[in-house]
Amino acid sequence: MTRHVLGAVVLSGGSARRMGGVRKTALEVGGQMLLTRTAEAALAACDGAVVVVGDATGAPGGVIHVVEESPGGGPVAGLAAGMSHLDAEWTLLLAGDLVDGAAAVSALVGAQRGTDGAGLVDAAGKKQWLCALVRTEALRATLSTAGTAFGARLSEIVGKLEVLWAPDRGEVTADIDTWDDLTQAHARFVRVIRSSPRIDTRTDGGSAVTVPATERTLPPEALDGWAQVLRERFGLTEDEVPIALILDLARDVAHDVARPAAPLSAFIAGLIAGRQGGGPAQTSVILDEVTALARAWATATATME
Structure with missing residues (x-):
């Protein structure tokens, strides 16, 4: 043999x-x-x-x-x-x-x-x-x-x-002993994603334009990685961190109120949801309510102009 x-x-x-x-x-x-x-x-x-x-x-x-x-x-x-x-x-x-x-x-x-x-x-x-x-x-x-x-x-x-x-010239011996190590590991992964050039479908004079990832917004993979850090550190489930709903809220508030209002609104929504039990269903209701308030704000300010 x-x-x-x-x-x-x-x-x-x-x-x-x-x-x-x-x-x-x-x-x-x-x-x-x-x-x-x-x-x-x-x-x-x-x-x-x-x-x-x-x-x-x-x-x-x-x-x-x-x-x-x-x-x-x-x-x-x-x-x-x-x-x-x-x-x-x-x-x-x-x-x-x-x-x-x-x-x-x-x-x-x-x-x-x-x-x-x-x-x-x-x-x-x-x-x-x-x-x-x-x-x-x-x-x-x-x-x-x-x-x-x-x-x-x-x-x-x-x-x-x-x-x-x-x-070790490539950081291949890096392991996880602390929460800080895990955070750094996720950050390293994000750097790899963001440093990779990507081909954008936009055109400039009819030609495709290559846009480095560092000039773009945070890619979904990187956001998922950061969310995973937070969930693991604080013992949260995926249902307790509804990324899509939070991003929708931030987008709508930024559009209807102002950009600085987006993170403030997300924080307050999370605070209120936590006080009321913090379950996925309750969180969704609070996020919807904050979004509705932002739309009402936009309508009210528009009539005053």
Whole structure:
């Protein structure tokens, strides 16, 4: 039997204490769960097994899902559980909460390797043990000498390997540890969208005009990303943040009253809806009422001119 060349272990555990215990790897950035993006990239790159250890929310079909024998035993315990399912010469070690796991996989597969593999060092000079590509047998050897895996640190395992560590020049080691990290991740996604040139259907002298996204209004994808940040941070559902209705209100108020009145009106509508229960139906009624007031204002001011 031909041995596989590349496999992967994606660690998807952690208590996320700084984020109130949320499932970090199930958080969405750019409309996709963090774990989904990373695991899909690993599946595309690997001819061997891709093992997700811990929370498998969002894991695509085709991965192997395992849980360490003593849940909460830490990353080394998770790594030991995942390694038992690998048969490839090389193993990708990946964190499930990487912001752009696809970019991380691409960088590691193409990286120059030392005797035991390659890894990335973040901007702060810290080696990222879960953004590395290592020789499977060398990793197994260090694991076998670790004694107990429960509570052990990855630096005690991966740090013993002869890995060629290189600086991360593309922010591919970025992960999510705090709410600020999540906000920055969404902002990074927005920058990518807005920096991409787009072809507008408008014409200038009969010729199509290319309009950079930075000269346009915020694209829908970016607005969805920002709304997701707010929902996750404050525990809101999609029904509690009716984006389309809010935008309709802002448009109508800006047209019938004045632009500065739009955000003020949206704030007051949300405040009143919250006082009256804050349910989706009640929110819709309040938004409709504010819109009606704006139209009445426009009619009244027009008759006074």
